[in-house]
Amino acid sequence: LPGIEPGDRVAIAMKNAPEYSEIMFGAWHAGLAVVPMNARLHPREFAYILEDAGAKVCFVSDDLADGISEIAGDIVCLEHIVLAGSARYEEMRSGEAVEPAAVDGGHLAWLFYTSGTTGRPKGAMLTHANLRAMNAAYFKSVDDIDGDGCIVHAAPYSHGSGLYLLPHVERGACQVIPASGGFDPAEVYDLLTTWKGVTFFMAPTMVTRLINDPGAQEADTGNLKTIVYGGAPMYLEDCLKALDLLGAKLVQIYGQGEAPMTITSLSRNLHSQAGVPDYHERLASVGTAQHGVEVRVVDEDDNDMPLGEIGEVLVKGDVVMKGYWNNPEASARTLRGGWLHTGDMGALDANGFLTLKDRSKDLIISGGSNIYPREVEEVLLRHHSVLECSVIGRPHPEWGEEVVAFVVAKDGAEVAEKDLDTLCLEHIARFKRPKAYLLIDALPKNNYGKVLKTELRDTVFLRDRFQSGSR
DSSP states (O other): OTTOOTTOEEEEEOOSOHHHHHHHHHHHHTTOEEEEEOTTSOHHHHHHHHHHHTOSEEEEOGGGHHHHHHHHTTOTTOOEEEETTSHHHHHHHTSOOOOOOOOOTTSEEEEEEEEOTTSOEEEEEEEHHHHHHHHHHIIIIIOOOOTTOEEEOOSOTTSGGGGGHHHHHHTTOEEEOOTTSSOOHHHHHHHTTTOSSEEEEEOHHHHHHHHHSTTTTTOOOTTEEEEEEOSSOOOHHHHHHHHHHHOSOEEEEEEETTEEEEEEEEOHHHHTOTTSTTHHHHHTSOOEEOTTEEEEEEOTTSOBOOTTOOEEEEEEETTSOSEETTOHHHHHHHSGGGSEEEEEEEEEOTTOOEEEEESTTTOEEETTEEEOHHHHHHHHTTSTTEEEEEEEEEEETTTEEEEEEEEEEOTTOOOOHHHHHHHHHHHSOGGGSOSEEEEOSOOOBOTTOOBOHHHHHHHHHHHHHHHHHHO
16 A cells, blocks of 8 residues: 555454454554454544554445544544455455565554543554563463364454464464354354364353353364453353353453453363362462463552452563553553553462452443443533433343443433433444433532442442342
């Protein structure tokens, strides 16, 4: 493409497709950095990422082309929009081979946008060296791979799990994309009759749906090699049920966009040690530090906490990001003292097992996707009749959590739920939209004016319990 030089950013707005990996490796061959974008985002959210990253090129799938085209005129940096599978794409694909660009391990490879507590996405800069470190940790701490196996990409490429294609490519394993382009339990079981040595990455909610599917008990899972799960807590009951149904084929990982898929892991072997006295406690943990990674738990002043006591989880290693794109303040704050401050709270035991107590405290994890309350709250506050609001997550049997909004109207004003729904759909992705709006007179607050989200969660719990008990 004219005007594109090594170091430029190439965005991808697509669901899982063969072209996705072609674009990734083609971009790296040319010395470009890949900017993956969640295909479920709102066009305005796409626009923010494209502008912030300074992306010159955006590869897009047919189903997202109209949304990207609508915003393209307002994005000065964007010079090319290429439709995957189009004649233009095929022309690029069949062009003359070129020598790989001269890049080293310190060059930017993957610019992954991960929301912070402010709700504004920040671009985590991952270098080629970071990705190589992730591969090395996978082989040492997660699973072995041989060329006879495959990985089925049922989780989005645009998430950190998409990077798991890299260790499988390195070892010559097949990459399989389900016909649905996503996750469907029946399709998973069908794929297991066709492919051998199959690995999946799944969010815990996906594992739960898989084992609770009507066809689960009769399904032949002999070709299943490994399910790597992570991205949210796994309920102990579901984990035990999965082990009973599938056998010792589970590996848990804990990571962040800033240290992709590579902080701790709970091995297949540890999942199978049912006779160990603290077996259930270990299953409730996220395992021990992966290869090449150091983990600490500290207090507010970065002093190490005693074993078993809760503090913030800190991480160090070659897998940790270079920093946040064009955000030196956030980089300095998050990487202070040479350690990645995850924002997650947890505790370490004497054997190095890390148990998470809260993933960024107010973070909502729905279907494996992160939803930060602040960005939803900021949209709701655009409504002229909303005085204040607070967003929390409540348990959902299929997705893990769903979004609930508490809304306080201005004096004498009325707020219609359908208007709030419309407002959200105009500004944020559909999956971030609250599934319930609870209109209340005032938000509970402490003496400093901070909203007490714990009380709001208790309110939802008691309300749901009362309603279920009164049916």
